[in-house]
Amino acid sequence: MSLPSAVFLRHAQGVPIGPLPLWWLEVLFDSRVVDGTTPVSLDGQRFTRLEEWPEILGRLETVKAALTRGEDPWSEPEPTPSTPEAMVLAAERTVIGRMVRLSAQSATGTMTLGGVDGVITLDFKDGRVVSVSTDIERLSLAGFLLFDELVDQAALDEAAAKAPSMGGDLGGALIALGKVQPHVYFEKYLAWAKKVLGAAVAEPFEVSFEAGDVATPAVPLGFDRLGAAMDAVRAKAQPRPPPPPPTITVAPPPPTQTEPPASPPPEAVTPAPPPEDDDGGTSPWLWVGIGAGVAVVGGVVAGVLLAGRGGAEGECGPTGGGCLDVVIR
Structure with missing residues (x-):
């Protein structure tokens, strides 16, 4: 399996957050906000623990080790500076x-x-x-x-x-x-x-x-x-506001016997349920814009930390924070 370019995390309320660039996950892993027990997803629907993705976890551990040594894991060949004192990025x-x-x-x-x-x-x-x-x-x-x-x-x-x-x-x-x-x-x-x-x-x-x-x-x-x-x-954390609730058409009551027959009433429109994750909880989507460095890692961190502190152990979904199993050392 090749490394994905983006992944999803899950908020304390069970809402998928993403897609997030992989290097955001690298920063969060180095900061110990997420660890091997944190559920991640490639599609925002089915979540499995990070430790079950050995390729991704290996990359995160490599980046963390490089940062610990004081190295730059994201470095690319730099143009030769015009002077020893100046460097244009x-x-x-x-x-x-x-x-x-x-x-x-x-x-x-x-x-x-x-x-x-x-x-x-x-x-x-x-x-x-x-x-x-x-x-x-x-x-x-x-x-x-x-x-x-x-x-x-x-x-x-x-x-x-x-x-x-x-x-x-x-x-x-x-x-x-x-x-x-x-x-x-x-x-x-x-x-x-x-x-x-x-x-x-x-x-x-x-x-x-x-x-x-x-x-x-x-x-x-x-x-x-x-x-x-x-x-x-x-x-600059700016989560996208939730979409407006779906419009539901309710069928009118049947006509009385004194009224002329009417055309068949319209059928009620039932909104489709949100996608289910692997533990049966429903998870409405929360998309994150990642263009031009505009980031919401702060919102991700807040959601992950809240998830790690709330909910009974082993619970998942909107009321259970244990889904993320975050360890803050």
Whole structure:
């Protein structure tokens, strides 16, 4: 059997999630979100444990071992950089794929994502994203804090005037002026950084990476290996809404004897049942868009984790989380 290009997982509610690219499953396996006991499917209908697919499981274990050694299992021949310090990543690769590769390589440097609205900059240090910045107005930190009602416009204006004397640190200026408590600001700053990462993986950008030392920011993020990539896709998790319920035509009551005979009533339309999986549970479809790096791994992770925590042991279907048998170590 050759390796499939995509597979299906199953949500805690019994809903198939997919099709998911195989490399998503590789990332989830390395993160220990899924393991050999997790049911997978090639068609979204019949699920069997991952350990029953030796070719797929072998590939996942190979990728995991390579990542443990600090190697890049998804690497392809790179064009020779114009300088030792600069490396332009291939245009056809997704932003999320580049982030995973840089994490696997423990890279240090700056990734620049240029789009029609502006630029997003991600600073990597030893494979971790330590700083996020952008000049895209709709993603600005000030706008995020204002929309979240952490501060008002007057406080932002006052902090913006003070920020140049503090190295341009808007958050530091807000804290110094007593406009916000440090721990509250750090929490909101982290949420804003994840929002920017979500935009980075969902929108078209021209991406480049320049290796070199990066300055330590005032609030270093320090996402764990693969943490930035996972948070990015969680921020853009957009499951497709369920389809509208089928229209059912109900036959009218038979005419009384005083009424003239009428034409035969229309037959009731009965919606077809959803496909059944191997354990007898019904599983409505939930399709996942995978184009251009727009990811919903965050939704997959959430569903898998919920499934592993809920339901009686051995149960399957919408009420039993044991279907996934997820082990989080």
